[in-house]
Amino acid sequence: MSVVTMRQLLDSGVHFGHQTRRWNPKMRRFIMTERNGIYIIDLQQSLSYIDRAYDFIKQTVAHGGTILFVGTKKQAQEAIAEQAQRVNMPYVNHRWLGGMLTNFATVSKRVNRMKELEEIDFDDVAGSKYTKKELLLLERELTKLRANLGGIRNMNRTPSMLWVVDTKKEHLAVDEATKLGIPVVAILDTNCDPDEVQYPIPGNDDAIRSVSLLTRVVADAVAEGLMARQGGNKGEAEEPMAEWERELLEGENPTAQAEEAPAEKAEEDGGQAATESK
Known part of the structure; x- marks a missing residue:
């Protein structure tokens, strides 16, 4: 079972890419069609890549790893801070200072x-x-x-991996992670370069609802990893979970809850969000 539903992705406008004149040809394989001058991302692929990234994050955290949340654009700042703080992970949501990883x-x-x-x-x-x-x-x-x-x-210490919203804007963070061999999990909009990211998630990196949904899914994967670190892996975890972490995560449901709004309205709302932010 997927950790997020197709309906949720539609409701959040994850499928809306950039205008057709602003794209990276390397993203061709993730694009389903074009509508009104905007590329439409193949959400079936997005679901598959979300599951792959989710499992990687969960397993890494379960074995003592950490993830650095990175998103400095206005649409991402609130979600990055909120979700990172929810699972007690580091984040950068204001400005990436050169050398944050390499120095x-x-x-x-x-x-x-x-x-x-x-x-x-x-x-x-x-x-x-x-x-x-x-x-x-x-x-x-x-x-x-x-x-x-x-x-x-x-x-x-330097993180085990990065979660990045908008790899073009956060190219300094991606470059530093690449130099150090740190895996990058990121939203890939239609203007991004998929070769820069080890765990891509094809999707809209401009709409607030899309960024919020995908960042929450990443945090849910971290939460599951923390629970596994505490005892789900039969003693294999490297670090015990603190008391406050147990209290924080006991009520967590890492599988996102589906919304009730019809998909047709979701596309209409998502299109408006995409138009405003693209």
């Missing part, structure tokens, strides 16, 4: 700097060793560091 030691120093600044009471001018102006500058520095690095504050 991880230096980035870790900036994370430590952020944690040091968080120890300062910016409201207590008299009790601090800084002037009011210095405190203002330090607070601005902290705000910037939190935006760029807040999502990876607890990432103590």
Whole structure:
């Protein structure tokens, strides 16, 4: 049984690609047809690739792996942060800083700097060793560091894999992962290069509902992996699950719930979302 249904993909507009003049010929095999100047992605293939990626993520996490959620475009920021936090995984949803993976030691120093600044009471001018102006500058520095690095504050090593929304926009992240041999799981819209990704999911990377659905499915795979890490693999897991993780995931259903809206309306709504974002 698939972890997501065809109806859900339709309702979320996952099948809408880019305009026909904006495409990568390498994506031809994932395209079913063209409608009103927009490519329509073959959702049967999407379902198959989702199942493949889901199993890979679940197994990797079950054996102690971690996944870094990456999506800095406006349509992805909320879903990336929400789903990554739900399963206690690192994320980048503001800006990818060059060297986040390939120069991880230096980035870790900036994370430590952020944690040091968080120890300062910016409201207590008299009790601090800084002037009011210095405190203002330090607070601005902290705000910037939190935006760029807040999502990876607890990432103590490079991740086992990446989840990427829009590989063209996040090409720096994909390039760094490739250099280090880190597998990439990503949504592939019709303008993307499938050769850059080890676990592609053909789909719409511009519509909020599409991005939210697929990111939630990825987080569900992580949740299943965490449950297996705790005991489902008969002691094979490398790391035990923390108490808070058990409480968080006990009620989780990794299989997404199908919606009731008719598919015809889904295409109409999805088309509007695709038109607005493409």
